[in-house]
Amino acid sequence: MEAAADLKLTLLLLFAAILSLVLVPSAQATTTDVKYCDKKADYPVKVSGVVVSPNPVVSGKPATFNISATTGKPISSGKVVIDVSYFGVHVHTENHDLSEEISCPIAAGKFVLSHSQTLPGFTPPGSYTLKMTLEDGNNQLLTCISFKFSISFGSSVSDS
Numbered sequence: 001m002e003a004a005a006d007l008k009l010t011l012l013l014l015f016a017a018i019l020s021l022v023l024v025p026s027a028q029a030t031t032t033d034v035k036y037c038d039k040k041a042d043y044p045v046k047v048s049g050v051v052v053s054p055n056p057v058v059s060g061k062p063a064t065f066n067i068s069a070t071t072g073k074p075i076s077s078g079k080v081v082i083d084v085s086y087f088g089v090h091v092h093t094e095n096h097d098l099s100e101e102i103s104c105p106i107a108a109g110k111f112v113l114s115h116s117q118t119l120p121g122f123t124p125p126g127s128y129t130l131k132m133t134l135e136d137g138n139n140q141l142l143t144c145i146s147f148k149f150s151i152s153f154g155s156s157v158s159d160s
Contacts, residue, residue: 037144045143060121060154067113077137
């Protein structure tokens with residue numbers, strides 16, 4: 001039971017980190033394929049790419065997720081919903097008020113969802129899928145994407 005709670009906390013920390021909206025260049029990065037939830041939809045927020053560094057993410061080591069996007073209109077408020085799957089099995093859902101994650105309004109133009117975080121060493125290795133939806137303050141869907149990333153075990157020896 002405690003291990004399940006630790007996993008949930010780990011995933012919560014990881015995906016809350018992804019939501020912090022800051023422009024941050026990435027030094028050693030690997031571009032990750034992004035898929036829209038509905039290929040026929042014309043989402044107001046266009047996601048141009050996701051960069052994960054390092055890829056795979058290493059438990060116990062810092063990782064950075066940069067989600068590059070563009071909006072044609074300012075976004076004054078809204079929410080972000082994140083669903084996480086581990087080896088294809090849904091393991092976690094989060095809802096965040098956008099104003100808790102970034103100073104609103106987000107100006108029209110390009111922006112990057114970016115955050116660096118160190119995952120605990122006990123984070124299970126494997127293949128994860130993150131699905132993210134962004135809605136405005138009127139609950140109108142602005143974008144819906146998914147992307148895959150992997151987590152590998154870090155070293156059990158300290159780097160000090």
